[in-house]
Amino acid sequence: MAAPLASCSYSASCGRTQRCSATVSFPERQRLCLGRQQLHCRPLRRRSGIVKASLDQSAFLSVFQQGIAFVIVNLGEGIYTRSQLKAASKGRPSIGILLLSNVALVAGLYLLAVGQTKAGLAVGTTTSAALLLLDIKRAYDVEDDPREWPGxxxxxxxxxxxxxxxxxxxxxxLLRV
Known part of the structure:
Protein backbone atom coordinates (compact mmCIF):
# COMPACT_ATOMS: atom_id res chain seq x y z
CA MET A 1 0.00 0.00 0.00
CA ALA A 2 1.34 3.36 -0.95
CA ALA A 3 0.75 6.48 1.04
CA PRO A 4 -0.59 9.65 -0.58
CA LEU A 5 2.18 11.73 -2.16
CA ALA A 6 0.46 14.98 -2.89
CA SER A 7 -2.89 16.45 -3.55
CA CYS A 8 -3.86 17.49 -7.02
CA SER A 9 -6.85 18.70 -8.93
CA TYR A 10 -8.37 17.27 -12.05
CA SER A 11 -11.27 18.13 -14.27
CA ALA A 12 -14.26 15.88 -14.08
CA SER A 13 -16.46 15.15 -17.04
CA CYS A 14 -18.82 17.93 -15.95
CA GLY A 15 -16.00 20.48 -16.25
CA ARG A 16 -15.64 21.18 -12.52
CA THR A 17 -12.24 20.94 -10.92
CA GLN A 18 -12.13 18.54 -8.01
CA ARG A 19 -9.49 17.87 -5.38
CA CYS A 20 -8.04 14.42 -4.95
CA SER A 21 -5.22 12.65 -3.18
CA ALA A 22 -2.84 10.96 -5.53
CA THR A 23 -1.19 7.75 -4.52
CA VAL A 24 1.55 5.74 -6.06
CA SER A 25 -0.13 2.46 -6.72
CA PHE A 26 0.69 0.92 -10.01
CA PRO A 27 -0.90 -0.80 -12.05
CA GLU A 28 -3.90 1.26 -10.92
CA ARG A 29 -3.79 4.35 -13.08
CA GLN A 30 -4.36 7.53 -11.22
CA ARG A 31 -3.60 11.12 -11.90
CA LEU A 32 -0.48 12.05 -10.01
CA CYS A 33 0.59 15.63 -9.30
CA LEU A 34 4.21 16.42 -8.59
CA GLY A 35 4.62 20.17 -8.40
CA ARG A 36 3.93 21.60 -11.86
CA GLN A 37 4.41 18.32 -13.68
CA GLN A 38 1.43 16.05 -14.02
CA LEU A 39 1.33 12.46 -15.10
CA HIS A 40 -1.91 12.25 -17.06
CA CYS A 41 -3.66 8.97 -16.50
CA ARG A 42 -7.24 7.93 -16.09
CA PRO A 43 -8.62 9.80 -13.06
CA LEU A 44 -10.57 8.02 -10.38
CA ARG A 45 -14.27 8.73 -10.58
CA ARG A 46 -16.81 8.50 -7.84
CA ARG A 47 -20.20 7.33 -8.89
CA SER A 48 -23.36 7.62 -6.93
CA GLY A 49 -25.99 4.96 -7.10
CA ILE A 50 -28.00 2.50 -5.15
CA VAL A 51 -26.11 -0.50 -3.89
CA LYS A 52 -28.23 -3.63 -3.66
CA ALA A 53 -27.29 -6.51 -1.45
CA SER A 54 -26.59 -9.58 -3.49
CA LEU A 55 -24.87 -12.91 -3.41
CA ASP A 56 -22.15 -13.92 -5.77
CA GLN A 57 -23.31 -16.20 -8.56
CA SER A 58 -22.05 -19.48 -7.11
CA ALA A 59 -23.66 -18.83 -3.72
CA PHE A 60 -26.91 -17.78 -5.41
CA LEU A 61 -27.01 -20.97 -7.50
CA SER A 62 -26.21 -23.11 -4.48
CA VAL A 63 -28.95 -21.57 -2.33
CA PHE A 64 -31.46 -21.66 -5.18
CA GLN A 65 -30.79 -25.32 -6.06
CA GLN A 66 -30.89 -26.44 -2.45
CA GLY A 67 -34.09 -24.47 -1.91
CA ILE A 68 -35.77 -26.17 -4.87
CA ALA A 69 -34.60 -29.57 -3.64
CA PHE A 70 -35.95 -28.77 -0.17
CA VAL A 71 -39.37 -27.86 -1.60
CA ILE A 72 -39.50 -31.14 -3.56
CA VAL A 73 -38.40 -33.25 -0.58
CA ASN A 74 -40.79 -31.46 1.78
CA LEU A 75 -43.75 -32.01 -0.55
CA GLY A 76 -42.78 -35.62 -1.23
CA GLU A 77 -42.38 -36.51 2.42
CA GLY A 78 -45.60 -34.80 3.40
CA ILE A 79 -47.63 -36.56 0.71
CA TYR A 80 -46.01 -39.93 1.41
CA THR A 81 -46.43 -39.74 5.19
CA ARG A 82 -49.98 -38.48 4.85
CA SER A 83 -50.84 -41.45 2.65
CA GLN A 84 -49.23 -43.95 5.06
CA LEU A 85 -50.75 -42.77 8.34
CA LYS A 86 -54.39 -43.17 9.28
CA ALA A 87 -56.60 -40.09 9.31
CA ALA A 88 -56.90 -39.99 13.10
CA SER A 89 -53.26 -40.72 13.92
CA LYS A 90 -51.05 -38.19 15.67
CA GLY A 91 -48.23 -36.63 13.69
CA ARG A 92 -50.00 -36.86 10.34
CA PRO A 93 -49.01 -33.83 8.27
CA SER A 94 -51.71 -31.23 7.71
CA ILE A 95 -52.33 -30.52 4.03
CA GLY A 96 -52.85 -26.82 4.80
CA ILE A 97 -49.53 -26.43 6.59
CA LEU A 98 -47.81 -28.50 3.91
CA LEU A 99 -49.11 -26.29 1.09
CA LEU A 100 -48.61 -23.03 2.98
CA SER A 101 -45.01 -23.84 3.88
CA ASN A 102 -44.12 -24.85 0.34
CA VAL A 103 -45.81 -21.77 -1.14
CA ALA A 104 -43.78 -19.64 1.30
CA LEU A 105 -40.56 -21.40 0.26
CA VAL A 106 -41.34 -20.93 -3.43
CA ALA A 107 -42.15 -17.25 -2.75
CA GLY A 108 -38.80 -16.87 -0.99
CA LEU A 109 -37.00 -18.46 -3.93
CA TYR A 110 -38.91 -16.19 -6.33
CA LEU A 111 -37.86 -13.12 -4.34
CA LEU A 112 -34.30 -14.38 -4.43
CA ALA A 113 -34.47 -14.88 -8.20
CA VAL A 114 -35.84 -11.39 -8.94
CA GLY A 115 -33.14 -9.64 -6.94
CA GLN A 116 -34.82 -9.15 -3.56
CA THR A 117 -32.02 -11.11 -1.94
CA LYS A 118 -32.49 -10.22 1.72
CA ALA A 119 -36.26 -10.64 1.60
CA GLY A 120 -36.02 -14.00 -0.17
CA LEU A 121 -33.40 -15.32 2.22
CA ALA A 122 -35.34 -14.06 5.24
CA VAL A 123 -38.51 -15.81 4.04
CA GLY A 124 -36.53 -19.00 3.36
CA THR A 125 -34.85 -18.90 6.76
CA THR A 126 -38.03 -18.32 8.75
CA THR A 127 -40.03 -20.88 6.78
CA SER A 128 -37.29 -23.50 7.14
CA ALA A 129 -37.04 -22.79 10.88
CA ALA A 130 -40.82 -23.16 11.25
CA LEU A 131 -40.71 -26.44 9.32
CA LEU A 132 -37.87 -27.64 11.54
CA LEU A 133 -39.98 -27.05 14.65
CA LEU A 134 -43.06 -28.65 13.07
CA ASP A 135 -41.09 -31.72 11.96
CA ILE A 136 -39.59 -32.17 15.42
CA LYS A 137 -43.08 -31.94 16.92
CA ARG A 138 -44.38 -34.45 14.36
CA ALA A 139 -41.52 -36.84 15.16
CA TYR A 140 -42.47 -36.74 18.85
CA ASP A 141 -46.21 -37.03 18.14
CA VAL A 142 -46.06 -40.06 15.82
CA GLU A 143 -46.69 -43.29 17.66
CA ASP A 144 -43.90 -45.79 17.22
CA ASP A 145 -44.78 -49.20 15.81
CA PRO A 146 -42.15 -51.85 16.66
CA ARG A 147 -43.35 -54.09 13.81
CA GLU A 148 -42.39 -51.52 11.16
CA TRP A 149 -38.89 -50.71 10.08
CA PRO A 150 -37.57 -48.00 10.01
CA GLY A 151 -40.79 -46.92 11.68
CA LEU A 174 -28.46 -14.13 4.71
CA LEU A 175 -25.45 -13.37 6.90
CA ARG A 176 -23.25 -12.95 3.80
CA VAL A 177 -25.51 -10.31 2.28
Missing amino acids: PKAWPATLALISFFAVNVFGQA
Missing part, protein backbone atom coordinates in the same frame (compact mmCIF):
# COMPACT_ATOMS: atom_id res chain seq x y z
CA PRO A 152 -43.12 -44.00 11.22
CA LYS A 153 -40.84 -41.65 13.18
CA ALA A 154 -38.08 -41.98 10.61
CA TRP A 155 -39.68 -39.74 7.98
CA PRO A 156 -40.42 -36.70 10.15
CA ALA A 157 -37.07 -37.08 11.91
CA THR A 158 -35.24 -37.19 8.58
CA LEU A 159 -37.14 -34.17 7.32
CA ALA A 160 -36.28 -32.34 10.56
CA LEU A 161 -32.61 -32.95 9.77
CA ILE A 162 -33.08 -31.72 6.20
CA SER A 163 -34.96 -28.67 7.53
CA PHE A 164 -32.01 -27.97 9.83
CA PHE A 165 -29.70 -27.97 6.82
CA ALA A 166 -32.10 -25.67 4.94
CA VAL A 167 -32.12 -23.22 7.86
CA ASN A 168 -28.33 -23.20 7.70
CA VAL A 169 -28.26 -22.70 3.92
CA PHE A 170 -30.67 -19.77 3.95
CA GLY A 171 -29.35 -18.32 7.22
CA GLN A 172 -25.68 -18.38 6.27
CA ALA A 173 -26.46 -16.82 2.90
Whole structure:
Protein backbone atom coordinates (compact mmCIF):
# COMPACT_ATOMS: atom_id res chain seq x y z
CA MET A 1 0.00 0.00 0.00
CA ALA A 2 1.34 3.36 -0.95
CA ALA A 3 0.75 6.48 1.04
CA PRO A 4 -0.59 9.65 -0.58
CA LEU A 5 2.18 11.73 -2.16
CA ALA A 6 0.46 14.98 -2.89
CA SER A 7 -2.89 16.45 -3.55
CA CYS A 8 -3.86 17.49 -7.02
CA SER A 9 -6.85 18.70 -8.93
CA TYR A 10 -8.37 17.27 -12.05
CA SER A 11 -11.27 18.13 -14.27
CA ALA A 12 -14.26 15.88 -14.08
CA SER A 13 -16.46 15.15 -17.04
CA CYS A 14 -18.82 17.93 -15.95
CA GLY A 15 -16.00 20.48 -16.25
CA ARG A 16 -15.64 21.18 -12.52
CA THR A 17 -12.24 20.94 -10.92
CA GLN A 18 -12.13 18.54 -8.01
CA ARG A 19 -9.49 17.87 -5.38
CA CYS A 20 -8.04 14.42 -4.95
CA SER A 21 -5.22 12.65 -3.18
CA ALA A 22 -2.84 10.96 -5.53
CA THR A 23 -1.19 7.75 -4.52
CA VAL A 24 1.55 5.74 -6.06
CA SER A 25 -0.13 2.46 -6.72
CA PHE A 26 0.69 0.92 -10.01
CA PRO A 27 -0.90 -0.80 -12.05
CA GLU A 28 -3.90 1.26 -10.92
CA ARG A 29 -3.79 4.35 -13.08
CA GLN A 30 -4.36 7.53 -11.22
CA ARG A 31 -3.60 11.12 -11.90
CA LEU A 32 -0.48 12.05 -10.01
CA CYS A 33 0.59 15.63 -9.30
CA LEU A 34 4.21 16.42 -8.59
CA GLY A 35 4.62 20.17 -8.40
CA ARG A 36 3.93 21.60 -11.86
CA GLN A 37 4.41 18.32 -13.68
CA GLN A 38 1.43 16.05 -14.02
CA LEU A 39 1.33 12.46 -15.10
CA HIS A 40 -1.91 12.25 -17.06
CA CYS A 41 -3.66 8.97 -16.50
CA ARG A 42 -7.24 7.93 -16.09
CA PRO A 43 -8.62 9.80 -13.06
CA LEU A 44 -10.57 8.02 -10.38
CA ARG A 45 -14.27 8.73 -10.58
CA ARG A 46 -16.81 8.50 -7.84
CA ARG A 47 -20.20 7.33 -8.89
CA SER A 48 -23.36 7.62 -6.93
CA GLY A 49 -25.99 4.96 -7.10
CA ILE A 50 -28.00 2.50 -5.15
CA VAL A 51 -26.11 -0.50 -3.89
CA LYS A 52 -28.23 -3.63 -3.66
CA ALA A 53 -27.29 -6.51 -1.45
CA SER A 54 -26.59 -9.58 -3.49
CA LEU A 55 -24.87 -12.91 -3.41
CA ASP A 56 -22.15 -13.92 -5.77
CA GLN A 57 -23.31 -16.20 -8.56
CA SER A 58 -22.05 -19.48 -7.11
CA ALA A 59 -23.66 -18.83 -3.72
CA PHE A 60 -26.91 -17.78 -5.41
CA LEU A 61 -27.01 -20.97 -7.50
CA SER A 62 -26.21 -23.11 -4.48
CA VAL A 63 -28.95 -21.57 -2.33
CA PHE A 64 -31.46 -21.66 -5.18
CA GLN A 65 -30.79 -25.32 -6.06
CA GLN A 66 -30.89 -26.44 -2.45
CA GLY A 67 -34.09 -24.47 -1.91
CA ILE A 68 -35.77 -26.17 -4.87
CA ALA A 69 -34.60 -29.57 -3.64
CA PHE A 70 -35.95 -28.77 -0.17
CA VAL A 71 -39.37 -27.86 -1.60
CA ILE A 72 -39.50 -31.14 -3.56
CA VAL A 73 -38.40 -33.25 -0.58
CA ASN A 74 -40.79 -31.46 1.78
CA LEU A 75 -43.75 -32.01 -0.55
CA GLY A 76 -42.78 -35.62 -1.23
CA GLU A 77 -42.38 -36.51 2.42
CA GLY A 78 -45.60 -34.80 3.40
CA ILE A 79 -47.63 -36.56 0.71
CA TYR A 80 -46.01 -39.93 1.41
CA THR A 81 -46.43 -39.74 5.19
CA ARG A 82 -49.98 -38.48 4.85
CA SER A 83 -50.84 -41.45 2.65
CA GLN A 84 -49.23 -43.95 5.06
CA LEU A 85 -50.75 -42.77 8.34
CA LYS A 86 -54.39 -43.17 9.28
CA ALA A 87 -56.60 -40.09 9.31
CA ALA A 88 -56.90 -39.99 13.10
CA SER A 89 -53.26 -40.72 13.92
CA LYS A 90 -51.05 -38.19 15.67
CA GLY A 91 -48.23 -36.63 13.69
CA ARG A 92 -50.00 -36.86 10.34
CA PRO A 93 -49.01 -33.83 8.27
CA SER A 94 -51.71 -31.23 7.71
CA ILE A 95 -52.33 -30.52 4.03
CA GLY A 96 -52.85 -26.82 4.80
CA ILE A 97 -49.53 -26.43 6.59
CA LEU A 98 -47.81 -28.50 3.91
CA LEU A 99 -49.11 -26.29 1.09
CA LEU A 100 -48.61 -23.03 2.98
CA SER A 101 -45.01 -23.84 3.88
CA ASN A 102 -44.12 -24.85 0.34
CA VAL A 103 -45.81 -21.77 -1.14
CA ALA A 104 -43.78 -19.64 1.30
CA LEU A 105 -40.56 -21.40 0.26
CA VAL A 106 -41.34 -20.93 -3.43
CA ALA A 107 -42.15 -17.25 -2.75
CA GLY A 108 -38.80 -16.87 -0.99
CA LEU A 109 -37.00 -18.46 -3.93
CA TYR A 110 -38.91 -16.19 -6.33
CA LEU A 111 -37.86 -13.12 -4.34
CA LEU A 112 -34.30 -14.38 -4.43
CA ALA A 113 -34.47 -14.88 -8.20
CA VAL A 114 -35.84 -11.39 -8.94
CA GLY A 115 -33.14 -9.64 -6.94
CA GLN A 116 -34.82 -9.15 -3.56
CA THR A 117 -32.02 -11.11 -1.94
CA LYS A 118 -32.49 -10.22 1.72
CA ALA A 119 -36.26 -10.64 1.60
CA GLY A 120 -36.02 -14.00 -0.17
CA LEU A 121 -33.40 -15.32 2.22
CA ALA A 122 -35.34 -14.06 5.24
CA VAL A 123 -38.51 -15.81 4.04
CA GLY A 124 -36.53 -19.00 3.36
CA THR A 125 -34.85 -18.90 6.76
CA THR A 126 -38.03 -18.32 8.75
CA THR A 127 -40.03 -20.88 6.78
CA SER A 128 -37.29 -23.50 7.14
CA ALA A 129 -37.04 -22.79 10.88
CA ALA A 130 -40.82 -23.16 11.25
CA LEU A 131 -40.71 -26.44 9.32
CA LEU A 132 -37.87 -27.64 11.54
CA LEU A 133 -39.98 -27.05 14.65
CA LEU A 134 -43.06 -28.65 13.07
CA ASP A 135 -41.09 -31.72 11.96
CA ILE A 136 -39.59 -32.17 15.42
CA LYS A 137 -43.08 -31.94 16.92
CA ARG A 138 -44.38 -34.45 14.36
CA ALA A 139 -41.52 -36.84 15.16
CA TYR A 140 -42.47 -36.74 18.85
CA ASP A 141 -46.21 -37.03 18.14
CA VAL A 142 -46.06 -40.06 15.82
CA GLU A 143 -46.69 -43.29 17.66
CA ASP A 144 -43.90 -45.79 17.22
CA ASP A 145 -44.78 -49.20 15.81
CA PRO A 146 -42.15 -51.85 16.66
CA ARG A 147 -43.35 -54.09 13.81
CA GLU A 148 -42.39 -51.52 11.16
CA TRP A 149 -38.89 -50.71 10.08
CA PRO A 150 -37.57 -48.00 10.01
CA GLY A 151 -40.79 -46.92 11.68
CA PRO A 152 -43.12 -44.00 11.22
CA LYS A 153 -40.84 -41.65 13.18
CA ALA A 154 -38.08 -41.98 10.61
CA TRP A 155 -39.68 -39.74 7.98
CA PRO A 156 -40.42 -36.70 10.15
CA ALA A 157 -37.07 -37.08 11.91
CA THR A 158 -35.24 -37.19 8.58
CA LEU A 159 -37.14 -34.17 7.32
CA ALA A 160 -36.28 -32.34 10.56
CA LEU A 161 -32.61 -32.95 9.77
CA ILE A 162 -33.08 -31.72 6.20
CA SER A 163 -34.96 -28.67 7.53
CA PHE A 164 -32.01 -27.97 9.83
CA PHE A 165 -29.70 -27.97 6.82
CA ALA A 166 -32.10 -25.67 4.94
CA VAL A 167 -32.12 -23.22 7.86
CA ASN A 168 -28.33 -23.20 7.70
CA VAL A 169 -28.26 -22.70 3.92
CA PHE A 170 -30.67 -19.77 3.95
CA GLY A 171 -29.35 -18.32 7.22
CA GLN A 172 -25.68 -18.38 6.27
CA ALA A 173 -26.46 -16.82 2.90
CA LEU A 174 -28.46 -14.13 4.71
CA LEU A 175 -25.45 -13.37 6.90
CA ARG A 176 -23.25 -12.95 3.80
CA VAL A 177 -25.51 -10.31 2.28
